[in-house]
Amino acid sequence: MFDSVRLPHKLGKSEFAEVSERLRERLLEAQFEFVERKQKSLILLINGSDGAGKGEVLNRLYEWLDDHSLETLSYGAPTDEERARPLEWRYWRDMPAKGRIGLMLGGWHHRLLHHRARGKISRDAFETGLDEINRSEEMLRAEGVVVVKLWLHVEDSVAQKRLAKLREDGGRLRRAIVVEWDDIKGARSREKLARSALDLIEKTSTGYAPWAVIAAEDPRYRDAAVAELLLAALERANAESAAAAPAPTPAPTPAPTPEQPGEGPLLPRASLVGSLDLSLTADRDGYGGALESLQDRLSELTTSRKFAHRGLVLVFEGNDAAGKGGAILRVRAGLDPRRFRVHGTAAPTDEELARPYLWRFWRHLPRLGHTAVFDRSWYGRVLVERVEGFCSRDDWMRAYSEINDFERQQTRARILVIKFWLAISQEEQLARFSDRAARPAKRYKITEEDWRNRGKWAQYEEAANEMIDRTNARRASWTLVESNDKKYSRLKVLRTIVDRLEEEL
Amino acid sequence: MFDSVRLPHKLGKSEFAEVSERLRERLLEAQFEFVERKQKSLILLINGSDGAGKGEVLNRLYEWLDDHSLETLSYGAPTDEERARPLEWRYWRDMPAKGRIGLMLGGWHHRLLHHRARGKISRDAFETGLDEINRSEEMLRAEGVVVVKLWLHVEDSVAQKRLAKLREDGGRLRRAIVVEWDDIKGARSREKLARSALDLIEKTSTGYAPWAVIAAEDPRYRDAAVAELLLAALERANAESAAAAPAPTPAPTPAPTPEQPGEGPLLPRASLVGSLDLSLTADRDGYGGALESLQDRLSELTTSRKFAHRGLVLVFEGNDAAGKGGAILRVRAGLDPRRFRVHGTAAPTDEELARPYLWRFWRHLPRLGHTAVFDRSWYGRVLVERVEGFCSRDDWMRAYSEINDFERQQTRARILVIKFWLAISQEEQLARFSDRAARPAKRYKITEEDWRNRGKWAQYEEAANEMIDRTNARRASWTLVESNDKKYSRLKVLRTIVDRLEEEL
Structure with a gap:
């Protein structure tokens, strides 16, 4: 915290x-x-x-x-x-x-x-x-x-x-x-x-x-x-x-309190995310071997007898184009497909909208012995929903403690919760966006919205920082991953999972 | 409860x-x-x-x-x-x-x-x-x-x-x-x-x-x-x-949710207060002696060494003209005036309105070894304020648990909290009102408002019943006092205080 x-x-x-x-x-x-x-x-x-x-x-x-x-x-x-x-x-x-x-x-x-x-x-x-x-x-x-x-x-x-x-x-x-x-x-x-x-x-x-x-x-x-x-x-x-205050004439419903009344922040924000050393890179030669041995170890750990009484939840959040998908692919390679599921978090369905916010994540929690990966997650409320004004300040403020409760319920039930924030620089993101836009096979990965979000970089960064600060509980802490170098990023993700599993099992 | x-x-x-x-x-x-x-x-x-x-x-x-x-x-x-x-x-x-x-x-x-x-x-x-x-x-x-x-x-x-x-x-x-x-x-x-x-x-x-x-x-x-x-x-x-629901045209602020939407209750309400046997009377001949001996005992108890480490809070609520003042007078006679105060609960002052509801009672809590009597009390919120619509449903609903917390804080600090509900029948109230109106010396005791409240007898009774139900904690319970007979009422009040003190000291 x-x-x-x-x-x-x-x-x-x-x-x-x-x-x-x-x-x-x-x-x-x-x-x-x-x-x-x-x-x-x-x-x-x-x-x-x-x-x-x-x-x-x-x-x-x-x-x-x-x-x-x-x-x-x-x-x-x-x-x-x-x-x-x-x-x-x-x-x-x-x-x-x-x-x-x-x-x-x-x-x-x-x-x-x-x-x-x-x-x-x-x-x-x-x-x-x-x-x-x-x-x-x-x-x-x-x-x-x-x-x-x-x-x-x-x-x-x-x-x-x-x-x-x-x-x-x-x-x-x-x-x-x-x-x-x-x-x-x-x-x-x-x-x-x-x-x-x-x-x-x-x-x-x-x-x-x-x-x-x-x-x-x-x-x-x-x-x-x-x-x-x-x-x-x-x-x-x-x-x-x-x-x-009672208005003299019937007034329209007051707008929700804006997040930042007045002229906005005067002080530079302290930024966990902004303080990362994004120049870190993996050793090119050793990469293939290191990756493979980590995947082997992951496979061993998640098929062990002890893991049968534990569960694993992996949360991936990060900047657009930070490489969440690629990292998840490398994790997947080390896991038994029968006991492993990835849940992409798209717009909520009608079913989901009809129930409390956390419901759509509860339904995908893994049973013991299984692993669930969330490609974006319940943190949407304090990230995109906050920044885009999809929910009121009261809603996202109460979300921090609700999320802490939610994760405590998981860890108490012997689920290991590991959360990643994949960070890239604004320049690197621009390069990746341009690359995606230029290559037909990748064009589906980039939308108008991505460009719009990019315009709110500072607000997203502030939201991410506050999120990490307020939900970094001891038993479900965040790992910040420097991801300008994809290889470095993937190795760090895998190593973190392996280390945490070894520590816990 | x-x-x-x-x-x-x-x-x-x-x-x-x-x-x-x-x-x-x-x-x-x-x-x-x-x-x-x-x-x-x-x-x-x-x-x-x-x-x-x-x-x-x-x-x-x-x-x-x-x-x-x-x-x-x-x-x-x-x-x-x-x-x-x-x-x-x-x-x-x-x-x-x-x-x-x-x-x-x-x-x-x-x-x-x-x-x-x-x-x-x-x-x-x-x-x-x-x-x-x-x-x-x-x-x-x-x-x-x-x-x-x-x-x-x-x-x-x-x-x-x-x-x-x-x-x-x-x-x-x-x-x-x-x-x-x-x-x-x-x-x-x-x-x-x-x-x-x-x-x-x-x-x-x-x-x-x-x-x-x-x-x-x-x-x-x-x-x-x-x-x-x-x-x-x-x-x-x-x-x-x-x-x-978003109104198509600017609508006036919606009124607070009414306490009873629709046509009002269909079922007869169970009534603790209404179930009292109001025909109970005190023995006329023995009254004076009984009263005096209770007062003596009260005096002994509240001047004892043990009482120096305790406090006493007496709460008097009840129907208008039920005899709260008369009962308090008889209690007072048994207490050391230096360590005893009666707090009438009139309309809140400016000072009090500027602070949270319970503040005006906190300021009058007795110190250890002392007694405070509240002639009407913090229960106003769930009685008069509820019935008269002076506060919203949310406000008086949350008041029950706030009051329970408040009284727990008192009992935890070794204060003995004794609460009385003095009940009279509608007919007896009418007789007393008429008597007051007829006698110049007592006329100040009866106002327009009293007559108005009388018109809401059923609502007040329902509020009283729910109040007693929801705030009858084991360590700060209510005593219901049948008060059509004033003598019976006073003796019961004094006896309850003496008994509780003997039990606790």
């Missing part, structure tokens, strides 16, 4: 000056409208590891927003007053009124996460707690409270350096907000905390209140990213309020 | 003939519209103890509905096919298409409930499973699948007699659906199952898919009640589909 946060995220000084000026202007505008409308309130939960800069973010927001409708909601160890009441009372007491924004430190996830990281509660108790949080946030949403959840991420080594520096300057340490995870000491405990945090982020990223994980190593980037997120939330809330 | 189901529910033969004729007509009409619109599908989950008549209900529905768009979804022990796939696959495989109705036996709650009743899984694991079910049902709802959940209830003794009779007739037994809880034998195991079922019903009664518990002792009543429920669900679904 959220591997994109490990990518370099930096803003140069002048870049920051430019971006922040525009951000501040739009933020203030959106905030004034928010105050004016008085329809909703907003709580921004600022979470993250110690040393990630939670306090600095808070100060920055006070600098950039109008502080008249801003309040800080900060929670440490419970006071006497709080101990004498239900746990949840402290948050209710501070509930911001409509038109106001609360910046929350140490929010309602904190205690649960802390207990879990220290091994004080079981996994089941942890999950029950997370579900209670989800219910509360759903209620808040229904009551007009917008909940925006932020996790600031820095690598542990960076955080430790920062904290050491702070400790040298006692005064600054006291002013900084680093006491949250006070009793979590040593690299292993911190590692445990990080893992529990990932779990929490996965389970409480709902359609109504998703988490945003933000790279916090570069303070300039961090602050701009937080501001941009807050801006989007405010603009969306304002649009919703506008749509809900 | 759902105590109303224990009330006598019967329909005479001729009454049934009349009701069922109208029901069948409207059912068919609603079903045809449902098929025609092809916007939604519906799954009716038919659950209940063995011997409650699940199979008979199924047969009846086939008789009353058009079976062209009907299908039975029945699940026993998993087949080979099913065992080779994720658990959830069997339900997905059978997913009814839009316009179709699935009647489901042994649905997705079954396995979990069974495991819990047999002690095979922990409470936390049970709750985690229930939350997964909630997430799935929420997804189904968002995807246009209406989920209607039915629990048919008969007292254990009745069920056992029926089953014995079936066993005598082996052929009928095989045709009946009684094998569900096959290996749950003996009164104690069945008792455990019943308790787990209540738990399940409480935790999975969501705004989007609430449970209906139906008294199934009288087959005529049972079948009519099921049909009425299904009718309401179909009519609501049709109304939603109509509202969502």
Whole structure:
């Protein structure tokens, strides 16, 4: 989950000056409208590891927003007053009124996460707690409270350096907000905390209140990213309020909230997909032999006695013309055709349209001992349907957690889920499209639509990045495949499958 | 929870003939519209103890509905096919298409409930499973699948007699659906199952898919009640589909779905409140002494060392002029004024309107060692706001589970929650209103609104009954107080508080 946060995220000084000026202007505008409308309130939960800069973010927001409708909601160890009441009372007491924004430190996830990281509660108790949080946030949403959840991420080594520096300057340490995870000491405990945090982020990223994980190593980037997120939330809330306001004359049904209100993103997006080294190539001479030996190994593994009690699901997504078909062909060569099926994902049939979205994939799940390959898959909802506006924002936002549930149901039933994103560069795609268009035998492979999609490269890339970030669960993770070189791509796909099978069987 | 189901529910033969004729007509009409619109599908989950008549209900529905768009979804022990796939696959495989109705036996709650009743899984694991079910049902709802959940209830003794009779007739037994809880034998195991079922019903009664518990002792009543429920669900679904259909010309915003689409309820409502014996009176001579000794005991208990670590919340709801104020006065006399507050629940202030609904009650929760009395309370949402249409159906439907969560948060924090419903008859209310109107000193107590509310007696009673049914959790249960006689009412209130305190401290 959220591997994109490990990518370099930096803003140069002048870049920051430019971006922040525009951000501040739009933020203030959106905030004034928010105050004016008085329809909703907003709580921004600022979470993250110690040393990630939670306090600095808070100060920055006070600098950039109008502080008249801003309040800080900060929670440490419970006071006497709080101990004498239900746990949840402290948050209710501070509930911001409509038109106001609360910046929350140490929010309602904190205690649960802390207990879990220290091994004080079981996994089941942890999950029950997370579900209670989800219910509360759903209620808040229904009551007009917008909940925006932020996790600031820095690598542990960076955080430790920062904290050491702070400790040298006692005064600054006291002013900084680093006491949250006070009793979590040593690299292993911190590692445990990080893992529990990932779990929490996965389970409480709902359609109504998703988490945003933000790279916090570069303070300039961090602050701009937080501001941009807050801006989007405010603009969306304002649009919703506008749509809900009673119109004087019968108005047409309001359009679904646009994905990006306002003028679109100001910050460069961190791109997992864009950060791949697409120049990787396979060794030409060794290719045939390597391929064959991997196919042999795959065949052995999938006919083994152990595999009879397992299933295999292979998901292929990627840019148009990235070579999904070719890769699947090479996988197929290593598998028993009686226990192997490829499912192309074309437009849904009438039958499928008449049922919930995931139905058309459920019907093709393999039984144990079998393999199903999905050439495009359930991820269509958060890729093409999102970008082309075939479903509403609410629909694709809730799809992330529905997909995570769906894949968890598979892995729990001993199905191994392996997902590939085949990536090529824009130039390589152009070359392949042109080649297809020029060769009669391949012309069927290229359509008007492919050219149209190409025009939305940036939006598809953003959707792909968010998809990978939000559905990269530990037991059903993504493998990104550099595919400008077809041979390299095919070998990597096969090797990944073989390695995962060996690991699991 | 759902105590109303224990009330006598019967329909005479001729009454049934009349009701069922109208029901069948409207059912068919609603079903045809449902098929025609092809916007939604519906799954009716038919659950209940063995011997409650699940199979008979199924047969009846086939008789009353058009079976062209009907299908039975029945699940026993998993087949080979099913065992080779994720658990959830069997339900997905059978997913009814839009316009179709699935009647489901042994649905997705079954396995979990069974495991819990047999002690095979922990409470936390049970709750985690229930939350997964909630997430799935929420997804189904968002995807246009209406989920209607039915629990048919008969007292254990009745069920056992029926089953014995079936066993005598082996052929009928095989045709009946009684094998569900096959290996749950003996009164104690069945008792455990019943308790787990209540738990399940409480935790999975969501705004989007609430449970209906139906008294199934009288087959005529049972079948009519099921049909009425299904009718309401179909009519609501049709109304939603109509509202969502793209209008050819800009149409005004559709009105919120009315609580009772169509012509209103056909069946007499079972009424917990209406079944009280309001002729109960207190012994005139003993009253003063009894009152005083209860107050003394209350004083002792609430000043005890143990009470310092507990809190007390008293909720008073009831008919207008039922004597809430008088009862509260008598409770007050037994309490230390420094650790006791009464909160009247008037129209919400601006401050309160600007925040989520429950906020105005959270702010008044007592700290440990203290007592808070709520003269009317958070139940306003499912009483007055429901009846007067101040909030949408979705809002008050989700309020039940929100309130259950809220009260669980209190009891978990060692607050004792005691809830009273003070009931008087319509005639007694009229007498008290007239008395108030006639006496200048009491005239302020009676307003235009009181007279208006009186006109909606039946609707308020239905709302009260459903409220008691859905929020009668084990640790925060309702006490119904027969209040035509004020003295009887006050003594019962005080005695209940004293008894509960003695039990808990």
